[in-house]
Amino acid sequence: MSVSQYLPHPYFHVKHDFTILSQSAQSNDVFPHADNFLELVDSGSKSKALSILSEFNRMAACELTMRTLYSPYALMDVSIHWHSGEGHVLCIEKDTRLTELESLVSQHRARLAETNMELLDKKEALEQALIEVKKLSSPLIEITKKEALVPLFGDLDSALIEHNETPLLAKIFEEEYDVIHFDFSGVGEISEEGVSKFINLLQKLDLMGVVPSVVAIKPNHAIYLNKSSIKMKIEFQNSLSKVLKKSNCVT
Amino acid sequence: MPEKYIELSSLLLSGNQEEAWKLLSDVKNSGQESLYIYEELVAKAMGHIGYLWEKNEVTVADEHLATSTCEFILARYQWEKLKEQEILPKNQKAMFLCLQHEQHHLGLKMACNLFEESGWETRFMGPNLPLEYATTAAKEWKPDVISLSFSIIYHAEQLREYIEELESLPNNPIVIVGGRLISQYSFASHTSERTVLISSLTETQNWINHYPQGVETSVS
Numbered sequence: 329m330s331v332s333q334y335l336p337h338p339y340f341h342v343k344h345d346f347t348i349l350s351q352s353a354q355s356n357d358v359f360p361h362a363d364n365f366l367e368l369v370d371s372g373s374k375s376k377a378l379s380i381l382s383e384f385n386r387m388a389a390c391e392l393t394m395r396t397l398y399s400p401y402a403l404m405d406v407s408i409h410w411h412s413g414e415g416h417v418l419c420i421e422k423d424t425r426l427t428e429l430e431s432l433v434s435q436h437r438a439r440l441a442e443t444n445m446e447l448l449d450k451k452e453a454l455e456q457a458l459i460e461v462k463k464l465s466s467p468l469i470e471i472t473k474k475e476a477l478v479p480l481f482g483d484l485d486s487a488l489i490e491h492n493e494t495p496l497l498a499k500i501f502e503e504e505y506d507v508i509h510f511d512f513s514g515v516g517e518i519s520e521e522g523v524s525k526f527i528n529l530l531q532k533l534d535l536m537g538v539v540p541s542v543v544a545i546k547p548n549h550a551i552y553l554n555k556s557s558i559k560m561k562i563e564f565q566n567s568l569s570k571v572l573k574k575s576n577c578v579t
Numbered sequence: 580m581p582e583k584y585i586e587l588s589s590l591l592l593s594g595n596q597e598e599a600w601k602l603l604s605d606v607k608n609s610g611q612e613s614l615y616i617y618e619e620l621v622a623k624a625m626g627h628i629g630y631l632w633e634k635n636e637v638t639v640a641d642e643h644l645a646t647s648t649c650e651f652i653l654a655r656y657q658w659e660k661l662k663e664q665e666i667l668p669k670n671q672k673a674m675f676l677c678l679q680h681e682q683h684h685l686g687l688k689m690a691c692n693l694f695e696e697s698g699w700e701t702r703f704m705g706p707n708l709p710l711e712y713a714t715t716a717a718k719e720w721k722p723d724v725i726s727l728s729f730s731i732i733y734h735a736e737q738l739r740e741y742i743e744e745l746e747s748l749p750n751n752p753i754v755i756v757g758g759r760l761i762s763q764y765s766f767a768s769h770t771s772e773r774t775v776l777i778s779s780l781t782e783t784q785n786w787i788n789h790y791p792q793g794v795e796t797s798v799s
Contacts, residue, residue: 380635
């Protein structure tokens with residue numbers, strides 16, 4: 329009995345056409361039965377095996393995908409030594425730790441993709457919530473049959489006006505108000521685009537024959553409003569209580 | 580001067596993200612469309628790396644490095660593309676996944692990008708997705724299209740089960756099966772009459788172009 333029988337890796341002794349003459353005990357544990365070594369090579373690796381392991385290369389080594397007892401495509405480092413027309417083939421499976429690492433990397437990738445997706449979901453939900461908040465930030469409240477109040481909340485930016493302009497104008501037209509008071513008490517920051525959209529809204533009201541009134545402007549708001557050229561009649565009031573008194577709502 | 584895809588393959592194999600991106604971005608800036616970039620440059624570069632493995636010039640470990648480098652430049656390309664190009668949303672959703680144990684996902688990623696650039700909402704679930712996860716995700720998100728991919732023939736055994744389960748979801752999604760093996764083998768016994776089989780990115784783009792633009796109600 330040859331000592332090759334006891335090699336700690338699968339070993340095959342083959343003829344020039346790869347017919348198996350003998351194999352190590354380890355080969356029996358790893359590979360299914362085959363008469364020819366090429367039967368154990370995956371179809372995708374066959375032409376590589378034939379070209380690299382050919383008898384023309386006395387000694388050669390390459391990676392091959394092989395059919396084992398536990399996997400239809402196990403990656404092996406295969407080396408061959410041709411001697412007197414017969415080949416001695418050793419198959420060493422690629423380090424399984426590499427496979428474990430690959431699977432870990434793949435899990436991390438999946439987790440990253442998932443987190444990404446979750447973030448995207450949250451971002452979309454947040455954007456929707458922001459629109460809702462903006463829509464609720466300029467309600468129209470009737471003071472008298474002729475006057476109504478629009479308290480603005482949050483930052484006066486273009487989004488605040490864009491999300492509310494159409495429903496506000498429709499409601500004002502429907503109820504035939506003469507004066508609309510925009511209350512700035514709850515306004516935080518102001519942006520130039522926001523002011524320009526706001527002035528635009530006031531001009532539309534003016535065209536509709538409604539007198540716009542701006543209430544409780546703070547000093548930092550005044551700077552912005554002053555910058556824009558307002559060429560129409562706007563009433564400015566310094567506090568909401570004065571407006572309500574004028575409207576005979578407060579005794 | 581070597582072909583661009585060969586140049587790209589050697590940059591991918593060396594893990595040179597910056598130079599690989601530069602090459603891709605130069606081709607993009609020369610006015611080439613995504614389909615050309617994906618099919619003629621990226622897919623051919625990866626195909627060439629497979630050829631080099633067969634010639635025993637690179638190892639599977641080198642291929643892994645090339646794949647992750649390629650993944651990076653594809654993500655960057657898509658990000659730039661979506662930033663520059665105005666995309667009209669189509670209100671159609673497509674989900675992408677590889678069958679369980681299948682790790683080759685670059686082709687699927689490029690198909691996903693083509694859908695996205697055509698205005699589809701997309702979800703890329705990545706490689707190796709067990710059927711139960713795919714089903715749960717699809718039940719919740721209700722995609723119009725579910726695209727499956729595999730490139731190792733042994734993974735085709737699960738194909739029938741994936742198709743049967745996903746095609747029978749309540750919102751009747753269209754299941755597309757893609758991959759290079761589609762043109763090499765017959766999968767008729769694994770698929771249904773409704774299943775769409777696609778073997779290249781050009782076919783993917785054609786399919787997208789001919790898909791109805793959502794359901795519109797017209798009263799005459």
